[in-house]
Amino acid sequence: AALQEAGYLRRERRYVAEPYAFAVTSAGLGAAGSALPRPRKLDPATYAHDVGVAWLAAAAHRGVFGELSEIVGERRMRSEDRRAAGDGPRHGVRCAGVGGRGLHYPDLTVVTATGRRVAFELELHVKGAARRERILAAYACDPRFDAVVYLVRSEAERRTLMRSARRAGLEDRLHVQRFEWADGREPGTSRERARRHVRARRSSPRVGEALSR
Numbered sequence: 001a002a003l004q005e006a007g008y009l010r011r012e013r014r015y016v017a018e019p020y021a022f023a024v025t026s027a028g029l030g031a032a033g034s035a036l037p038r039p040r041k042l043d044p045a046t047y048a049h050d051v052g053v054a055w056l057a058a059a060a061h062r063g064v065f066g067e068l069s070e071i072v073g074e075r076r077m078r079s080e081d082r083r084a085a086g087d088g089p090r091h092g093v094r095c096a097g098v099g100g101r102g103l104h105y106p107d108l109t110v111v112t113a114t115g116r117r118v119a120f121e122l123e124l125h126v127k128g129a130a131r132r133e134r135i136l137a138a139y140a141c142d143p144r145f146d147a148v149v150y151l152v153r154s155e156a157e158r159r160t161l162m163r164s165a166r167r168a169g170l171e172d173r174l175h176v177q178r179f180e181w182a183d184g185r186e187p188g189t190s191r192e193r194a195r196r197h198v199r200a201r202r203s204s205p206r207v208g209e210a211l212s213r
Helices: 026-032 047-062 074-083 129-140 155-168 191-203 207-212
Strands: 009-012 021-024 068-073 108-112 117-122 147-152 174-178
Touching: 021 026, 047 068, 047 108, 047 117, 068 074, 129 155, 147 155, 155 174
Parallel strands: 117 147, 147 174
Antiparallel strands: 009 021, 068 108, 108 117
16 A cells, blocks of 8 residues: 555556456656566456466465576566567577567466476467467477476366377476366456356366367
């Protein structure tokens, strides 16, 4: 509250059922000595993903993934790559036809205390086969990453990614883990919609398995 009153943070509430979201202002960036641009306003299309990645970064800072020497979010990666001169190294992985300058960015990159670099991807919706395999192939060709971790919502999505990884040559470095929202409700959705989704999953547990074949 003090930081907001001083003008270093702004708050926004996109959904009545959700808590306020806080974002740094230009004054806050200046006080922190950050060269990053101001963050964009909340976007309903990416709200759940933004919340999920924020919790992922918080988990990394709390030590859930072990002792880390560096934690880098996508926003910082893109900003530093835009300001980088010449053809020097970039945070993004080279992926023809994806993203600015043909680069794809992980949602989060961490570097362990022993120097291992790991990319995290929170995949709320698995991408189409062509785009998905271009991204996995880009990781496969980039020796800077010792591991790539995808977080998905279903066993069918996990199997889909592992099949694509085999075709892209990333199978030995790809780790796909299932996740669930803490209260069973995706941020930005109503509790009733979440309950219907859970009931549907329980009543037809083999649907995903059948579709994946």
